[in-house]
């Protein structure tokens with residue numbers, strides 16, 4: 001099958017790859033670019049473990065084709081800490097014990113970051129509905145919601 | 160958290176430091192099963208039976224083999240013959256022989272240069288089937304005339320005249336059942352059913368296997384127990400255990416479902432056939448749901464006798480469970496003892512049947528068998544309390560098992576904390592929260608044995624006084640942190656100075672998996688023993704340096720010190736000083752410990768849930784949820800709370816949404832997360848927790864194990880709350896809106 005040359009920006013850096021038209025963005029990120037922080041929990045858009053930002057919009061990268069990244073910007077979990085400093089969400093997740101196995105964590109962090117970008121003071125209900133597309137089987141979500149609340153408060157304070 | 164004050168006697172145990180693997184897990188660096196690559200690696204795909212029961216007449220892989228990039232195709236013919244017992248079960252489940260036994264049963268596997276080519280090749284493989292009659296329901300499978308799944312599987316326990324699908328029978332009890340029921344003022348009975356549910360870990364099974372023609376190989380795999388993987392793969396493939404080195408990846412959830420093999424030998428067999436090239440095999444979600452896990456489905460009769468004051472005089476259960484098409488997979492032997500384990504009941508009888516059905520080979524799921532048993536018994540108890548106008552928590556307190564009680568399954572309990580747990584529940588503010596219209600409150604208790612298991616740990620003193628601990632129990636929910644806390648506490652050093660590593664099979668003696676709520680209990684206990692042994696050696700080094708008797712040296716605050724005035728006057732020698740010199744004072748210092756630890760402490764929990772039921776749709780909304788459970792001692796309370804909350808959430812899913820739905824054709828109809836719907840964030844409220852601490856005398860820090868008990872009470876607690884809110888008493892799970900609505904309508 002012929003492959004297509006794609007140029008895109010991933011976590012602020014130019015990235016190029018060759019992809020079959022049927023290959024998902026998730027597979028390209030994981031298998032070609034070595035960015036295995038985004039996870040595949042379902043491959044059908046139901047679990048959110050593969051969440052990334054595409055031109056700033058939260059998407060399930062298992063439902064996006066690699067070719068669709070042409071000329072766009074992609075942000076993954078690997079780009080969340082800047083200059084070695086954790087994002088407040090990342091730090092709050094560790095401090096709140098908001099992860100057990102940690103497999104859902106990258107997707108949830110990316111999704112939560114997208115929430116806080118558009119709503120710096122979400123209510124518990126808003127957090128719960130925003131994260132309803134991110135399955136976590138371990139935690140019961142309690143500590144996740146609290147960690148997002150505290151990260152939001154911290155970021156408001158810092159702003 | 161007020162409970163933490165209890166642990167004033169400890170410096171570190173009971174605190175909440177950041178987990179050592181936290182940074183890797185929030186940055187995407189942590190490597191899970193599918194996150195690894197090897198040079199020259201191939202990718203595999205599996206062809207699975209689309210039928211619940213079918214004879215495999217022929218397999219034609221010629222078109223697949225002609226595809227560019229395809230390197231190997233394997234069938235059952237590539238595996239050794241002559242296996243027996245559980246080894247045969249494992250091989251038969253890994254890849255079907257003559258007959259596919261369930262929808263999703265693996266039949267052929269293929270390896271190719273990319274995952275996409277492997278999937279293309281799998282589609283080109285032609286399998287001809289002869290469809291056979293099937294049965295998926297447990298009661299139907301033991302009824303006269305049901306299709307026989309595999310004759311000759313029943314063991315000697317099964318009473319004569321039963322259907323050949325009935326393969327195991329268990330009975331036990333004590334007292335005089337008839338007299339017990341005669342002494343009761345109220346006798347009630349009911350039949351309860353639970354559907355199979357899946358553990359639902361978000362990480363699908365994944366492995367990378369390599370096996371050479373010399374029978375030596377390696378495997379990287381997401382698992383709860385890599386020695387189990389080693390033993391099972393070796394048996395299925397006919398190779399020697401020590402020649403297979405298994406390294407556990409980080410694990411994206413297991414809940415019991417990753418304590419066994421499903422497709423791992425396929426990767427190794429493909430590698431062997433492809434000249435030893437490494438083969439990566441990652442399951443899709445549909446494969447996970449169709450062919451791994453799930454738990455058993457159950458059909459259960461319960462009968463209870465109670466006096467007007469709430470005293471339980473007699474109890475009787477008859478459980479039927481199917482765990483798929485394989486002997487020994489249902490948790491019937493665990494479900495029965497869990498049924499009445501919370502109570503002190505003089506007259507009891509338990510009977511249980513294991514039944515084969517055309518379903519996937521069941522695996523352990525968090526407190527296997529206990530949630531079903533609790534659903535049946537705790538539901539009926541609730542009905543009887545309502546009928547007698549008794550407070551359900553007071554009735555449980557009145558009958559609660561305590562130290563010295565002869566348990567329902569035989570042994571006499573040592574120190575247990577059910578009474579304290581019930582008292583803490585009764586005192587909790589959630590019990591007095593006002594309830595509105597269509598709202599109801601349900602309570603239930605639950606139990607799990609907990610487990611010791613084969614354990615081997617080693618501990619190394621570093622040249623700078625830092626400490627490495629090698630354990631064989633994969634860290635699923637913070638056990639590196641809890642073990643580091645206990646080791647640091649014991650050695651009198653900082654938490655950060657201890658690094659706990661989960662090591663591969665070549666580095667330690669055999670370890671059972673992280674199962675049975677045992678990682679913090681068993682690996683923790685062994686790590687403390689290993690630390691004590693290192694302390695002895697460090698004291699000996701200090702004694703030699705000081706020229707005094709080793710008995711005259713004691714260890715405190717991370718240093719060897721002369722014990723008392725008579726030992727002599729020497730400044731303390733710290734662990735760092737001893738470590739720096741150890742090369743010249745006798746060589747490396749390490750401690751190790753191997754055992755099957757005794758002193759396992761049983762654990763009890765009580766849940767209280769408030770539910771609102773929409774009378775127009777039958778939909779239940781969880782408003783408030785409380786978990787109270789005896790941890791023995793909470794080493795890292797945040798991760799203990801996490802276990803309580805996670806168990807409750809899984810139980811709520813089981814109660815309200817989750818079920819395996821089989822069509823008339825015997826195929827699983829909901830093999831994706833869209834239709835197999837586990838709770839999402841917007842389905843749940845905050846989950847309140849109370850950690851009760853009645854220390855387990857069998858563990859140096861009092862640990863009982865906390866992982867499993869939390870999934871036992873929710874099924875009944877939710878059903879009891881739905882009954883209180885709507886008047887609809889449902890005895891079959893899940894309590895899906897249409898079912899609840901129909902029950903409300905029928906009751907009107």
Ligand code: FES
Nearest residue numbers: 043045047048062
């Ligand atoms: S892997 Fe993309 S949503 Fe589950």
Ligand code: FES
Nearest residue numbers: 100101136137138
């Ligand atoms: S922490 Fe395991 S799935 Fe969320």
